[in-house]
Amino acid sequence: MNDQLVRVNRDRLWDTLMRLAQIGSCHDAATGLPGVRRLALTDEDAQARRQVIAWMREAGLVVRIDRIGNVYGRRAGTGEDLPCVLMGSHIDSVATGGAFDGTLGVLGAIEVVRTLNDYGAATLKPIEVGFFTEEEGVRFGTDMLGSAVTAGRLTLDYAHKLTDDTGASVADELVRTGFDGPEHERRPIPFAYIECHIEQGPILAAAGVDVGIVIGVQSISWQRLELRGAAGHAGTTPIEHRQDAGLAAAAVIVEIRRMCESGQFGELRGTVGRLAFEPAQTNVIPAGATMTVDMRVPDDDAMTAAEAHLAEFVAGLARGYGVTGSLERMAKTRVVRFSRDVQALLAATADDLGLPYVKAMSGAGHDAQEIAAICPTAMVFVAGEHGGVSHTPREYSNPTACGNGVDLLANAILRLANQPEGSFLGGS
Numbered sequence: 001m002n003d004q005l006v007r008v009n010r011d012r013l014w015d016t017l018m019r020l021a022q023i024g025s026c027h028d029a030a031t032g033l034p035g036v037r038r039l040a041l042t043d044e045d046a047q048a049r050r051q052v053i054a055w056m057r058e059a060g061l062v063v064r065i066d067r068i069g070n071v072y073g074r075r076a077g078t079g080e081d082l083p084c085v086l087m088g089s090h091i092d093s094v095a096t097g098g099a100f101d102g103t104l105g106v107l108g109a110i111e112v113v114r115t116l117n118d119y120g121a122a123t124l125k126p127i128e129v130g131f132f133t134e135e136e137g138v139r140f141g142t143d144m145l146g147s148a149v150t151a152g153r154l155t156l157d158y159a160h161k162l163t164d165d166t167g168a169s170v171a172d173e174l175v176r177t178g179f180d181g182p183e184h185e186r187r188p189i190p191f192a193y194i195e196c197h198i199e200q201g202p203i204l205a206a207a208g209v210d211v212g213i214v215i216g217v218q219s220i221s222w223q224r225l226e227l228r229g230a231a232g233h234a235g236t237t238p239i240e241h242r243q244d245a246g247l248a249a250a251a252v253i254v255e256i257r258r259m260c261e262s263g264q265f266g267e268l269r270g271t272v273g274r275l276a277f278e279p280a281q282t283n284v285i286p287a288g289a290t291m292t293v294d295m296r297v298p299d300d301d302a303m304t305a306a307e308a309h310l311a312e313f314v315a316g317l318a319r320g321y322g323v324t325g326s327l328e329r330m331a332k333t334r335v336v337r338f339s340r341d342v343q344a345l346l347a348a349t350a351d352d353l354g355l356p357y358v359k360a361m362s363g364a365g366h367d368a369q370e371i372a373a374i375c376p377t378a379m380v381f382v383a384g385e386h387g388g389v390s391h392t393p394r395e396y397s398n399p400t401a402c403g404n405g406v407d408l409l410a411n412a413i414l415r416l417a418n419q420p421e422g423s424f425l426g427g428s
């Protein structure tokens with residue numbers, strides 16, 4: 001394992017990150033900061049995709065696009081028939097996001113290829129850089145969409161039929177933006193996958209390290225809850241006669257917080273991020289409420305129990321509030337544990353680079369949890385400032401942390417790409 005270490009060009013990496021952040025740049029009223037708005041398969045996303053593909057080609061990668069709009073760039077290996085070593089992430093963003101979420105993994109991967117080119121480093125296995133469609137799930141309601149189709153968890157047909165709030169479908173938007181790839185383009189057959197991503201949490205900064213090795217991703221459940229009561233006059237309807245869907249919605253929000261604090265469901269985190277009343281009039285009791293419930297916990301049994309409890313609580317709203325509720329699942333992923341072999345390789349590589357690290361579970365969902373179903377997978381986390389805040393323009397990882405994370409990615413990928421087939425990690 002004491003082969004040559006490479007170092008990426010940090011200025012070039014940073015410059016690329018900052019240039020991509022200009023595409024879809026927006027003003028965020030809440031923070032007063034410039035943010036990034038590149039919802040999947042919008043014009044801004046398409047423009048960013050074209051830019052990233054141009055950078056891939058400049059780095060000598062051969063680019064192909066699949067039918068869900070995932071983009072792959074390939075650098076040949078000397079053993080061209082061998083499975084590839086894959087790295088990547090996503091370039092779509094939430095409505096007011098930052099410059100690093102997803103992009104660090106994609107632009108970092110391109111920087112790895114540029115660095116290998118600079119060093120004149122040939123590899124045994126081919127290396128591929130990928131970015132996956134609609135990772136955020138903000139526009140079409142299902143996150144990790146492109147990687148889930150690649151991994152076979154979701155069918156292409158299911159993904160194509162998803163629609164946004166205006167009724168536009170994934171299939172139509174792929175065609176409109178020019179990213180409906182040809183039928184015959186094959187999926188990657190990876191030997192291993194590594195995704196470099198900002199942590200989006202406070203663990204690394206608290207430990208005083210720039211990089212982390214991710215051991216897995218917690219279970220995530222997204223549900224839509226529709227509550228149905230009865231409209232009535234705000235002034236004349238006696239309190240005891242109301243079927244107030246707004247009040248029931250508030251009860252659900254409070255109950256979810258109570259569930260998190262109870263300890264009954266492990267380290268559950270629950271969030272109601274969207275809530276809309278109908279008819280939404282000042283002087284009318286809400287007849288309906290629609291809300292989303294996001295629940296996460298690093299334990300599948302705890303998630304099963306939390307979902308069952310929520311369903312029971314919603315059923316009980318009829319008794320307490322005269323309001324009926326129906327829950328509809330939008331997305332659910334089980335706990336994913338990443339490959340111990342890839343984690344061990346990352347740990348050994350970090351040691352060789354002199355980079356201190358911690359091991360951490362991911363609180364957020366990532367494409368890596370999907371790709372883990374088809375090949376040994378792990379992730380590199382990069383520390384963020386302001387407590388690792390993300391999904392806001394305040395998201396910030398400094399150039400040193402980004403450079404260290406991509407150095408770790410580069411050297412781990414290089415080692416994987418030169419592993420003889422059959423001996424996964426050279427006996428480490």
Ligand SMILES: [Zn+2]
Pocket residue numbers: 090101102135197366
């Ligand atoms: Zn992300």
